[in-house]
Amino acid sequence: MSELSGFNGVALSGSSDDDLTARLAAFVRHREAFSPNTWRQLLSVMRICWRWSQENKRSFLPMSPADLQDYLFHLQATGRATSTIAVHAALIAMLHRNAGLVPPTVSPDVVRARKKINRTAVVSGERTGQAVPFCRPDLNRLDAAWKNSPRLQHLRDLAFMHVAYGTLLRMSEISRLRVRDISRAADGRILLDVGWTKTILQSGGIVKALSARSSERLLAWINAAGLAGEPDAVLFCPVHRSNKITAVATEPMSAPCLEDIWRRARLQAGAGTPLKTNKGRYSSWSGHSARVGAAQDMARKGVSIAQIMQEGTWTQTQTVMRYIRRVDAHNGAMVGLMEDEDWQS
Template sequence: MNELSGFTGVALSGSADDNLTAKLAEFVRHREALSPNTWRQLLSVMRISWRWAQENRRSFLPMSSDDMQDYLFHLQAIGRSTSTISVHAALISMLHRNAGLVPPTVSPDVVRAKKKINRTAIVSGERTGQAVPFCRQDLNRLDAAWQHSPRLQHLRDLAFMHVAYGTLLRMSELSRLRVRDISRAADGRIILDVGWTKTILHSGGIIKALSPRSSERLMEWINAAGLAGEPDAVLFCPVHRSNKITKVSTVPMSAPCLEDIWRRARHHAGAKTLLKTNKGRYSSWSGHSARVGAAQDMARKGISIAQIMQEGTWTQTQTVMRYIRMVEAHKGAMVALMEADSWPD
């Protein structure tokens, strides 16, 4: 199912609707309004839900509230997490809105079905996963081990982790950084012109400054890789096993290659045993680990939630609170009351 047929031909429930087809075709033409990741998710959800509708002789577009309930319960039955089920519901709703249709998620029956799914999952022990934090002490250990390494891969990985921790950028945002995005402050530290992030999308972009040590590690990698004179090159590019970069790359590294950086680092740090998780995710360091670890380190230092949100370009307070909940737990009012020196015997 290609994109256009996915939104036009197979999307219709047996009858040709010229108006619906035109609206879906227009949606496809303006797909750049969505992030690439959201668009990929939408296509994936469409393939899965359309296949389910075909196999069960249900309507795909428009999808009735009864069919929507059954589809969501089907996802629960095959072991999908509540967050995944919510994504499916939201994207199916998005497709309906862009097709000029009433989303089935507005039905009270569907609302109750989603609440039932969430309640059942929570009572049965499901918990929201969280990336294993990559903290300052982890960065210090790897810095001591790799800063003088003769391997170009180590220098790249170390620079990548310094920038990831120091900027709190998402993995996709790190992958887009180019040599031309670097400038120097008066004190010699590196300034990164990030351009845009998942939550900040305007022409001004955002500016990130690196610490002196992180600036030094990044320049050591750039000089060793021969990227200094290549303004269009991505900062973090593949390294061949011959200990050289294969070529100056203008194409960002893939997500799996960037995830490998974190897996190698975790292994080198001595954590050979993977952590046990609910769904098998987040058993080691991953692309989000530096953001979680940096947020927790800032919370330990008493930095305000507002400042942490600004550093990580988060727009929702609950996201940050979920990341730092273990750090903040001992700061509760009752803990302070019970530990007060004036508490009577």
């Protein structure tokens, strides 16, 4: 189904409310106000929730607090993580707000239902998943293995790893970088002009600096691939098995192709055995691994939470604290007090 007709058809499910139809149509027309990932998630949640509503003879839009409670409990019963359930609730609320309706999430009954779901999950042992960290020693091992490789794919993957770790940019943000976004500092190191990130949308964008070694690896890839004279080319493009780039690419690589970079790196590092994790997720390095690893490395060096948040363009302190919780555990005030040599009984 087309996006607009599907949106209206699923949302209204037979309603004749012309005003509601118009508000939904306006919402769809202005979908560029949201990130592509948010929009994809919204459509996915709509389909899942609408299907449940049809099967259980419930109202979808507007959705009553009682129906939303039952839907959230249904998600819990089918094994969805609390983070996934929270996303469903947030996107259903977002749909209602943009349709000019009161979100059912404001109801005290729904608030209590979500607290019950969270409490039940935590008590039963559910833990929030976290990407396997990609830290400085991992980067050093890959650097030693690939820096002199004759294979173009290795040079690209190594440059990608250096940029990912050195900038803490998200995978999609790295994929959008182009040759024209590169400039040089006075000492020769590379500066990357990042137009926008998930959390920073402003006309000036942000500038990320690379270390001398990371700058060298990125330039080695650009020169080997012949991208230096192609300002519109994306920095990281596909490499053919013939050891050449297939063409000067102006479109970012797909997420699966970028994830393959992490998979190859994990195998090269000798850490190919999947880790046993909660709900089977994050068993190896992935698109978020460099952000987690870099945050942990900075915490080990005593970098402040505010500085780590700035480097990773995080807006929520609890996100960073979750990433570094094990690193920072032994730096607590009570541990310092108990291990103070001058502490007297």
